[in-house]
Amino acid sequence: MHLLPPQLASLIRAAVIAAQAAGDLPPFDLPAAIPVQPSSKPELGDYASPVALQLARLARRRPLEVAASIARHMPSAPFVAAAEVAPPGFLNIRLDESWLLAQIDAIIAAGDDAFALDIGRGKRAQVECVSANPTGPLTVGHTRNGVIGSTMANILAALGYAVEMEYYFNNAGRQMRILGQSLRARYWQALGLPAELPAEGYQGEYLVNVARQLVEAHGAALRDEPWERFKLEAERAMFAWIERSLALINIRFDTFFNENSLYEDGSVWRTLEALEARGHVYRALVREGAGEEERAKLPPDAKEAIWFRATTFGDEEDRVLVKSTGEPTYVLPDIAYHVNKLERGFDYLINVLGADHIVEAQTVARGLSALGYDPEPVHVVIYQFVTLIEGGEQRKMSTRRGEFVTQDDLVADVGADVVRYFILARSPNSHLEFDLDLARKHANENPVYYIQNAHVRCAGIFRQAAERGLTDDGADLTLLGERERAFVRKMLEMPEVLVQCYEELAPHKLAFYALDLARLFHPMYDEVRVLHGDVPADLARARLRLYGAARVVFKRLLTLLGMSAPEVM
């Protein structure tokens, strides 16, 4: 598929060079990037470039003159009809109409692959997201993570990457032990035996349910099993739940990667040795350069920890890799994990993390550099926290205390598509405020339905057309009017939007684009009828063809957003 702005930019670049060669513009070095964007003034052109405004200084000419010189030397291209100049110095480009109309057929021919790009062709990408430890059900915080991750994965696939989704988890730590102990206590209680949750135990009802199921399956046979057995049972139950929840909102993983495997195959310690061999590690009671106060805080029998000299790589302070107890911190296995990812040969990695993990991501990147890896393929999407409002009050969540709003509850209330869209229609940088009451109340007053309805309406036209025996065979697209052509121009922006989402790690742009396109669609639908008696047959065929392309594009958009594309509503 064509990606217009870069192609137009290279035409402009060629025009500047030609103008210079002809003495129409003085010699100067061109900037690396030439801006081209869809025009904000459709009556002036389809795409616009302010390049002349920027070059005016280099050329020591007035912007309008520079723009005129560029316009005079624009090479011809099949998709360009004209390049015009407008004050204060814009270069406006109009697309060739017959090329434009031909794109309708190109979209229909591409079908589910419409606007597929080849940026990632032959390359492998991996998206790691959610990565919640199996201590409880998924909450809406995890949902934001997964929705962002899965949408980025879809976008990468549209760019031609072979994409894998991966879920990283830890089932070995203290939290999992407490989870096992908590389940054991619930199991005893379910048997009518006296038992209390451990001090920091998991208080949620969900473990009561798991315990009840264990009793149903095993009776009292597990009574004397150690907590480890219950940890396994809890983990199994939680993962089953988590996977089911994720499937409900269209998120599926290819791989569940256990942090523990990095210990089992020795890669955690190999990573430490490699860092040490490169001289980026030291053993000390406190970090190098620490003040006396820090040293004074240590107990007299303090032992040395193993430190990563992260300051070499721009960090403000060095980080502990191995505690004085001999146990690694989370940083070391995390570096080992990323080494593992790179060694698996992925060309492009995305890691979706909450705002509280920014430092972790930076430390991992520095660790990779220290090991001689280029961290460039590793991309981190940081999203700000989700705040839940219910009854006008902010709800503080805690998995351990059993205080949370599960994703399942939310999906049951408003539906999977609304949940996904609500999350996607925000920049990851925005602090998402989720008013549960409002979401429930307005579950049906939602842009989601507006977008989906565009697809429904297209499908409806084809249903009706089939009944009346109308087809778009031999459609003469030149009969289409200006409103229809404007819609086509907007459809053709989709590949640019996909590239923007990719380059800026900003999946929300696709959600906004889908709404924009729908806002162009519905007024057109109202005016540009296919099956009305007054519409001549040849015009009806042309319009039907257009709606065929619209249907393809809306389906494509909804699918990429992880939402359903219904035929009827």
Next chain:
RNA sequence: GUGCCUGUAGCUCAGCGGAUUAGAGCGCUUGCCUACGGAGCAAGAUGUCGGGGGUUCGAAUCCCUCCAGGCACGCCA
């Protein structure tokens, strides 16, 4: 205290250097239900773009500063 994110219409949010009218959804006002599913269409009201300085031909957008909120500053994960 330091770093990162945020502050735009009543509410939730786009826009983050370019075209002197700043956008969308929801909500609100007024029309349109004998036309392909009205979960729609048409018209309308609503803004010191947090405050104040600066840079620029041009600033919601870049820089400085102040104010307000979130997150992070662990040998926790």
